[in-house]
Amino acid sequence: MTESPAQKPAAPGRFRLLLTRTSRLPxxxxxxxxxxxxxxxxxxxxxxxAPEYAATSYVVAVPAKDSDPAAALGFAQAYGRIATSDSTLSYARVAAGVPARELRTRVETETSPDSPMIAITGTSSRPAEAADIANAVADAVFVSSNQVSKDTGVSLTLFSQAITPDEPVSLxxxxxxxxxxxxxxxxxxxxxxxxxRRTNDVTPGGVPAPARHPEPAGERELV
The missing domain is CATH 1.20.5 (Single alpha-helices involved in coiled-coils or other helix-helix interfaces)
Known part of the structure; x- marks a missing residue:
C-alpha cells in the first residue's frame, strides 16, 4: 500500500524554509x-x-581596664562569626519573631581587621522586621559575650541600634x-x-544547490 502525499512528513520542507528565512536575516x-x-x-x-529592606546594628568590643587592647580586635572577629550560630539565633528568634531556620538566611555579619566593631544586618520584605532582626541578633551576641567577659577581658557594647529603613535595597x-x-x-x-558560519549550500528557494563537477581538461581546450 502506497503512502498518499498528504501522509508524507513535511518536516524536511519546513526545516528548509526555516533555514531560508534565517539566512535572509543579518x-x-x-x-x-x-x-x-x-x-x-x-x-x-x-x-x-517584592522589595527587600535592610537594617544594620553595630556592636563594638571593648577591652577591660587591665586587658590588652589588641584582644578586643580578636574577640570582635570571633563574636562576628558566632553571631549566626545556632545558639545565638535560637536566642534571637523570640525577639525577632522569625524562626531560627529562616532567621539564618536573613542575617549577615561583617567585621573589620582594623576596628573591633561588628556590623549585624537584617533583611526582610518589611522594613520594621528588618530592624527587629538586626537588633535581636545584636542583643543575643551582647548577652552571650558579656556572660564570659570576666574570663575573656573583653565586653561588647551596643554602639548603634538598627532603625527602620525608608527605602529598599533591592534593584x-x-x-x-x-x-x-x-x-x-x-x-x-x-x-x-x-x-x-553560513555556507552557500542552500539556494534562496530552499533547494540545495547542485554540485559542480570540474570539466575534463580536454573539453576545456576544445572550447
Whole structure:
C-alpha cells in the first residue's frame, strides 16, 4: 500500500524554509534578540519581586581596664562569626519573631581587621522586621559575650541600634532592566562567536544547490 502525499512528513520542507528565512536575516540578529529578551526578563524580575529592606546594628568590643587592647580586635572577629550560630539565633528568634531556620538566611555579619566593631544586618520584605532582626541578633551576641567577659577581658557594647529603613535595597525595575539587557547582549555576543558560519549550500528557494563537477581538461581546450 502506497503512502498518499498528504501522509508524507513535511518536516524536511519546513526545516528548509526555516533555514531560508534565517539566512535572509543579518548575521548579527542574535545580539538584539538576546538583549531584548534580557531586558524583558529584567523588567519582569523588578516588577514581580517584592522589595527587600535592610537594617544594620553595630556592636563594638571593648577591652577591660587591665586587658590588652589588641584582644578586643580578636574577640570582635570571633563574636562576628558566632553571631549566626545556632545558639545565638535560637536566642534571637523570640525577639525577632522569625524562626531560627529562616532567621539564618536573613542575617549577615561583617567585621573589620582594623576596628573591633561588628556590623549585624537584617533583611526582610518589611522594613520594621528588618530592624527587629538586626537588633535581636545584636542583643543575643551582647548577652552571650558579656556572660564570659570576666574570663575573656573583653565586653561588647551596643554602639548603634538598627532603625527602620525608608527605602529598599533591592534593584528597581529600571536598573534590573538595564542589567538584564546587558546580560542578554553579552549572551548574544557569545552566540555570534560560537555559531557556525553560513555556507552557500542552500539556494534562496530552499533547494540545495547542485554540485559542480570540474570539466575534463580536454573539453576545456576544445572550447
Amino acid at each position: 548575521v548579527w540578529w542574535p545580539l538584539p534578540l538576546c538583549a531584548l529578551l534580557g531586558t524583558v526578563c529584567g523588567v519582569s524580575y523588578g516588577l514581580l519581586k 528597581p525595575a529600571a536598573l534590573s532592566a538595564a542589567v538584564g539587557g546587558c546580560a542578554g547582549g553579552l549572551l548574544g555576543g557569545l552566540v555570534l562567536l560560537v555559531r557556525p
